[in-house]
Amino acid sequence: MQIDISSLESLLQKADKVALVGHFNPDGDALGSVTAAYHYLKGRGMHPRIILPSPYPDNMAFLEPDDPQDRMLICEHDLDGARRLVAGADVVICLDLNRLARTEYLEEDILHAPGKKVLIDHHIPAELDRFDLAISTVNVSSTCELLFWILLAMPDIDGDTGRIGARCAESLYVGMMTDTNNFSNSVLPSTFEMASKLIARGVDKDGLQEKVLSCYSVSRTRLMGHLIKDKMKVLPAYRTAYMLLSNKEKDRYHFKPGDSEGFVNLPLAISSVLVSAFFTENFDSQYVRVSLRSKGTIDVNRFAARYFNGGGHRNAAGGRLYMPLEAVPAYFEASLASWAKEEKFL
Numbered sequence: 465m466q467i468d469i470s471s472l473e474s475l476l477q478k479a480d481k482v483a484l485v486g487h488f489n490p491d492g493d494a495l496g497s498v499t500a501a502y503h504y505l506k507g508r509g510m511h512p513r514i515i516l517p518s519p520y521p522d523n524m525a526f527l528e529p530d531d532p533q534d535r536m537l538i539c540e541h542d543l544d545g546a547r548r549l550v551a552g553a554d555v556v557i558c559l560d561l562n563r564l565a566r567t568e569y570l571e572e573d574i575l576h577a578p579g580k581k582v583l584i585d586h587h588i589p590a591e592l593d594r595f596d597l598a599i600s601t602v603n604v605s606s607t608c609e610l611l612f613w614i615l616l617a618m619p620d621i622d623g624d625t626g627r628i629g630a631r632c633a634e635s636l637y638v639g640m641m642t643d644t645n646n647f648s649n650s651v652l653p654s655t656f657e658m659a660s661k662l663i664a665r666g667v668d669k670d671g672l673q674e675k676v677l678s679c680y681s682v683s684r685t686r687l688m689g690h691l692i693k694d695k696m697k698v699l700p701a702y703r704t705a706y707m708l709l710s711n712k713e714k715d716r717y718h719f720k721p722g723d724s725e726g727f728v729n730l731p732l733a734i735s736s737v738l739v740s741a742f743f744t745e746n747f748d749s750q751y752v753r754v755s756l757r758s759k760g761t762i763d764v765n766r767f768a769a770r771y772f773n774g775g776g777h778r779n780a781a782g783g784r785l786y787m788p789l790e791a792v793p794a795y796f797e798a799s800l801a802s803w804a805k806e807e808k809f810l
């Protein structure tokens with residue numbers, strides 16, 4: 465992979481304070497990339513801080529920086545603090561997002577921030593012109609993979625994975641592992657190359673897998689059973705399956721952030737299912753979160769953009785619906801029918 469690193473390097477050379485911003489509902493790739501960038505910049509003697517719009521799942525807490533003063537700042541806990549960090553940064557680096565609106569609260573702050581703005585992302589490019597420097601490609605598994613190749617190309621690392629710090633390497637591996645669903649989707653030859661280099665560097669693959677992927681409660685596993693057995697609706701004519709998760713069910717199964725991670729993938733294990741959708745009622749019921757997955761060339765990114773106020777990747781996308789959960793099945797089935805006709809995917 466060819467990455468022109470000189471602009472990034474010269475930008476960083478002039479900087480000290482860096483704000484690292486991830487997306488709303490941060491997943492493993494968002495967390496992995498902001499923390500990996502944090503460790504790298506800290507190692508260069510700079511003052512990076514991480515800002516996340518909303519809290520992260522408990523199983524990712526081990527990624528927190530050790531320095532208590534550098535704990536990840538959550539906008540929903542301290543929006544003024546987040547705004548001050550953005551306004552005071554020499555450089556603002558957005559990771560794992562393609563639209564500033566994915567920061568939920570900080571779009572205007574970042575736009576008007578006096579510092580330089582950098583994007584490092586693997587989604588379909590959308591707002592490259594809003595950044596002074598945008599490193600964006602869809603030809604990688606994850607933002608963490610892109611960041612790995614960027615770091616390797618930096619003059620101080622100079623292609624030597626051994627010079628990537630242990631915590632940084634661990635974060636990069638976590639993001640790649642989670643975004644590929646542990647090497648099952650969006651995996652490219654470069655992804656295995658990255659994994660190979662990181663494992664040779666000492667990353668504890670089995671330990672991270674256990675920490676991040678085998679971390680769930682009994683009630684979460686029972687919730688999964690309930691959804692598959694009682695909630696999954698299969699639409700054979702559209703080779704589609706979908707599930708809804710209500711606030712009541714969340715309460716019944718002691719739902720915690722991150723508990724529904726991966727549920728949307730489950731129906732894809734059915735050979736006849738090509739599209740899967742998962743709808744989650746938001747705790748304050750202001751909107752319904754939409755998660756979409758597909759197999760092969762079926763493009764749920766376009767589906768999400770057209771009908772669900774969102775976007776993402778070809779085979780994994782998300783969005784929001786501003787309607788009660790009860791209204792979602794009719795809306796979804798009607799949208800699916802129109803979309804299937806438009807895209808002729810059946």
Ligand code: 5GP
Nearest residue numbers: 755756773774775776777780781782783784
């Ligand atoms: P997930 O279904 O795992 O939440 O998200 C799958 C993909 O869709 C991720 O790559 C994520 O970036 C994208 N995505 C999820 N929610 C939204 C959204 O509300 N807006 C946009 N533009 N993308 C989203």
Ligand code: MN
Nearest residue numbers: 493560607643
């Ligand atoms: Mn990602």
